[in-house]
Amino acid sequence: MKLYFATGTISIAVAIALNEAGINYDTQRIDFGAGEQLSDSYAAINSKGRVPALEVDGTILTETGAILDYIAAQDKRLMPADPLHAAHARSVMYYLASTMHVNHAHKMRGSRWANTEASWADMAAKVPETMTASAAFVEAECLRGPFVLGEHICIADAYLFVVCNWLEGDGVDLAPFAKLRAFMAAMEARPSVQAVRANGMLP
Numbered sequence: 001m002k003l004y005f006a007t008g009t010i011s012i013a014v015a016i017a018l019n020e021a022g023i024n025y026d027t028q029r030i031d032f033g034a035g036e037q038l039s040d041s042y043a044a045i046n047s048k049g050r051v052p053a054l055e056v057d058g059t060i061l062t063e064t065g066a067i068l069d070y071i072a073a074q075d076k077r078l079m080p081a082d083p084l085h086a087a088h089a090r091s092v093m094y095y096l097a098s099t100m101h102v103n104h105a106h107k108m109r110g111s112r113w114a115n116t117e118a119s120w121a122d123m124a125a126k127v128p129e130t131m132t133a134s135a136a137f138v139e140a141e142c143l144r145g146p147f148v149l150g151e152h153i154c155i156a157d158a159y160l161f162v163v164c165n166w167l168e169g170d171g172v173d174l175a176p177f178a179k180l181r182a183f184m185a186a187m188e189a190r191p192s193v194q195a196v197r198a199n200g201m202l203p
């Protein structure tokens with residue numbers, strides 16, 4: 001397997017999940033500073049111009065949630081068999097993909113949605129508010145214990161950890177969110193997260 005990633009981005013959720021599963025993988029860093037995600041060579045990997053992409057035996061997988069589900073299919077510990085428990089984990093993942101990641105993207109990627117710089121500035125100014133609302137939702141409804149499903153880690157935790165790692169940079173005060181802070185500390189203690197910090201994937 002080969003993971004195409006950029007430092008600090010959602011692609012690191014895939015690296016954490018691969019580490020949790022004990023799967024060996026190669027990596028290729030995509031240099032956002034140089035706009036490499038928009039290059040012709042990367043378009044041949046992921047025509048959407050985004051990370052992550054995971055190459056598995058010549059097949060390219062994209063979309064964080066889909067890749068994480070693929071990893072959980074290789075290591076059944078990372079998604080419960082019980083459909084109701086699995087549905088909670090997936091509801092967190094869909095929330096991250098459809099709402100919280102999108103809230104965050106309004107800080108740097110306003111040009112996806114509007115053409116004028118004034119509009120981009122307006123969108124960026126809203127991010128502390130929308131990400132605080134997302135943090136409050138995570139605190140109230142996503143964590144059934146130290147992790148999303150209680151005591152045991154699953155793929156949703158890798159996803160949630162990376163998105164919540166953006167909160168302070170997005171101007172969110174974490175002080176009111178005790179469960180979220182405990183979750184982040186529990187994730188920081190895992191060898192999977194320590195490995196991505198040690199190799200510079202997550203600053």
Ligand SMILES: N[C@@H](CCC(=O)N[C@@H](CS)C(=O)NCC(=O)O)C(=O)O
Binds near residue numbers: 050
């Ligand atoms: N829906 C995609 C979104 C991936 C995505 O937007 N990744 C960001 C990094 S966090 C990216 O590649 N951005 C590059 C750009 O916007 O040019 C997923 O969840 O995998």
